[in-house]
Amino acid sequence: MRFLLRLAFRLLYNEFAFTYDLVSWAVSVGQWRQWQRQVIPFIVGERVLEVAHGTGDLQIDLAAAGYKPIALDLSANMGRIAKRKLARLKLSPPFVRGAVQALPFSAGQFTALVSTFPADFIAHPQTVSEFYRVLAHGGRVVFVPAATILPAHIFDRLAKWLFDVTGQSAFPRADGTGWPPKLIEAYRRPGFEIRIESVKLLRSVVWVVVAQKPNLDESKIGA
Numbered sequence: 001m002r003f004l005l006r007l008a009f010r011l012l013y014n015e016f017a018f019t020y021d022l023v024s025w026a027v028s029v030g031q032w033r034q035w036q037r038q039v040i041p042f043i044v045g046e047r048v049l050e051v052a053h054g055t056g057d058l059q060i061d062l063a064a065a066g067y068k069p070i071a072l073d074l075s076a077n078m079g080r081i082a083k084r085k086l087a088r089l090k091l092s093p094p095f096v097r098g099a100v101q102a103l104p105f106s107a108g109q110f111t112a113l114v115s116t117f118p119a120d121f122i123a124h125p126q127t128v129s130e131f132y133r134v135l136a137h138g139g140r141v142v143f144v145p146a147a148t149i150l151p152a153h154i155f156d157r158l159a160k161w162l163f164d165v166t167g168q169s170a171f172p173r174a175d176g177t178g179w180p181p182k183l184i185e186a187y188r189r190p191g192f193e194i195r196i197e198s199v200k201l202l203r204s205v206v207w208v209v210v211a212q213k214p215n216l217d218e219s220k221i222g223a
């Protein structure tokens, strides 16, 4: 089962990337875009990198909020789809194709790294160490790893089941506990201060992880 899921996700991010928007809309019963936006209020500073941009929707929201982010993803297909989508809106953020485990950026370059629904790489020690390196002191990693659908009506119940099966809402319990200790430990090891916020929406709860690199400077980056 685990192998099949991995294969399905690999295909979805690459050969079948053109179906991604429809799939994410369906499994979230139309809430995906709203879930993605929940990272924005936690951003500090102006130098923002989006990690694993997928089809590029969060770039639209970041631009609307006044940011000029850089976008990075490993998949060439995702890069092509995102570029086309943004060009239609007259947006052309710098796109970088690369792996989060080896970020092609200099130390302390960003004040915020954002990501929504990242893959397993988000808890990998090499990823976390790269995040720590490219962040300025006082900077943050902000990511939405999962959302929990509140089973309000029949479609939401079906989506909740699908979502649970694919592991997308697996780790938080309703009260926010039950996070994999591995994830928390991976961020604490290099020195991040980590907290998990829950944002309650009408039909779901969105989980936002905020990992802050300690601020060694007197001047704070932001709120």
Ligand SMILES: C[S@@+](CC[C@H](N)C(=O)[O-])C[C@H]1O[C@@H](n2cnc3c(N)ncnc32)[C@H](O)[C@@H]1O
Pocket: 013, 024, 036, 051, 052, 053, 054, 055, 072, 073, 074, 075, 078, 098, 099, 100, 101, 115, 116, 117, 118, 119, 121
């Ligand atoms: C579930 S999608 C999330 C896309 C988008 N952020 C969203 O909210 O819909 C995961 C993304 O991670 C990218 N990805 C997977 N492994 C990666 C890695 N090692 N480095 C960078 N991106 C990676 C995939 O290409 C895919 O676009």
